Amino acid sequence: xxxxxxxxxxxxxxxASSLIELGARLQVLESETRLSRERLLKLYKxxxxxxxPKGMLPFSTDWFxxxxxxxxxxxxxxxxxTMIKSSALDDIxxxxxxxxxxxxxxxxxxxGIELSITRAWRLVRFIDTGMLKxxxxxKCSGRFIVRDHxxxxxxxxxxxxxxxxxxxTKDPATRLAH
Amino acid sequence: xxxxxxxDEIRDANLSYLILAxxxxxxxxAEALYRLGISEEVAxxxxxxxxxxxxxxxxxxxxMCRFRFDDATVWNLLRNHTRERGVAGAHAAILMAQALPExx
Numbered sequence: 001x002x003x004x005x006x007x008x009x010x011x012x013x014x015x016a017s018s019l020i021e022l023g024a025r026l027q028v029l030e031s032e033t034r035l036s037r038e039r040l041l042k043l044y045k046x047x048x049x050x051x052x053p054k055g056m057l058p059f060s061t062d063w064f065x066x067x068x069x070x071x072x073x074x075x076x077x078x079x080x081x082t083m084i085k086s087s088a089l090d091d092i093x094x095x096x097x098x099x100x101x102x103x104x105x106x107x108x109x110x111x112g113i114e115l116s117i118t119r120a121w122r123l124v125r126f127i128d129t130g131m132l133k134x135x136x137x138x139k140c141s142g143r144f145i146v147r148d149h150x151x152x153x154x155x156x157x158x159x160x161x162x163x164x165x166x167x168x169t170k171d172p173a174t175r176l177a178h
Numbered sequence: 179x180x181x182x183x184x185x186d187e188i189r190d191a192n193l194s195y196l197i198l199a200x201x202x203x204x205x206x207x208a209e210a211l212y213r214l215g216i217s218e219e220v221a222x223x224x225x226x227x228x229x230x231x232x233x234x235x236x237x238x239x240x241x242m243c244r245f246r247f248d249d250a251t252v253w254n255l256l257r258n259h260t261r262e263r264g265v266a267g268a269h270a271a272i273l274m275a276q277a278l279p280e281x282x
Contacts, residue, residue, distance in 0.1 A: 071265065071268050071269070071272075072268070074272055075268055075271055075272050075275070078271070078272045078275035078276050079212065079275045081275075081276075082211075082212055082275050082276070083208055083211075083212060086208070086211040086212070086217070086218060087207060087208040087211055087218060089208055093208075094208075097206070097208055097209055100209075101209065101212060105267075105268070105271045106268075108267065109263070109264040109265075109267030109268050109271070110263070110264045110267075111264040111265075111267075111268060140251055140269070140273060141251075141273075142269070142272045142273045142276065143272070143276055144272075159265065159266075159268075159269040159272075
């Protein structure tokens with residue numbers, strides 16, 4: 001699509017660039033910017049120094065309710081919801097800003113980065129469409145991600161009630177999923 | 179003599195806090211609201227303060243910053259040593275991010 005204003009075009013490029021820097025997949029860029037696929041490909045190669053990975057995006061909601069991903073995804077959503085409520089940002093701006101803050105939190109707590117920007121973006125869509133929702137833990141009152149049909153009346157989060165094998169997995173770097 | 183010194187320390191803390199807050203707000207307001215835990219209204223006021231105003235505000239006998247989290251759960255998680263530290267930190271972060279004031 002041809003953009004009429006140079007200023008708008010610059011804003012779109014800036015938006016796409018920050019998403020690419022954070023590692024977003026091409027599908028995210030195509031849906032969140034008005035730049036053509038050709039320009040996005042060019043931009044991607046320029047910033048990442050390689051072609052974008054091909055193939056489908058992860059689309060399952062199950063990943064978000066497994067133990068460690070759930071903690072990360074719930075942390076991201078906590079930041080995102082606060083961002084959305086406290087200032088007038090559009091969706092994707094809020095996702096980018098929240099994702100950066102999420103990365104900071106992971107670093108501060110010596111946690112591997114479990115949630116990719118692409119997954120974070122999917123997550124916001126899943127919440128919007130109601131396939132995933134947030135529910136409060138009855139113990140710590142933190143809000144965590146659950147599936148739409150999960151029973152939540154006596155919900156206890158994975159952090160208040162740790163599964164016995166929780167966290168005893170492989171090195172976080174090898175679990176990093178895109 | 180001693181209270182004089184305390185007042186000095188309060189002023190220094192206030193000054194650092196206000197300058198940092200203003201810096202954060204000017205850099206990225208949305209992010210600053212998260213980091214500082216203040217409303218947009220207060221952020222707008224802070225953003226517009228002159229150096230003279232900051233100096234004057236900092237010189238009071240009260241601290242301008244306060245502990246943000248009244249919830250004992252958060253503090254217990256933050257000082258936790260027994261559990262895996264990173265996970266407890268993430269748990270605290272989830273609770274803390276939610277405790278921010280909502281826009282009026």
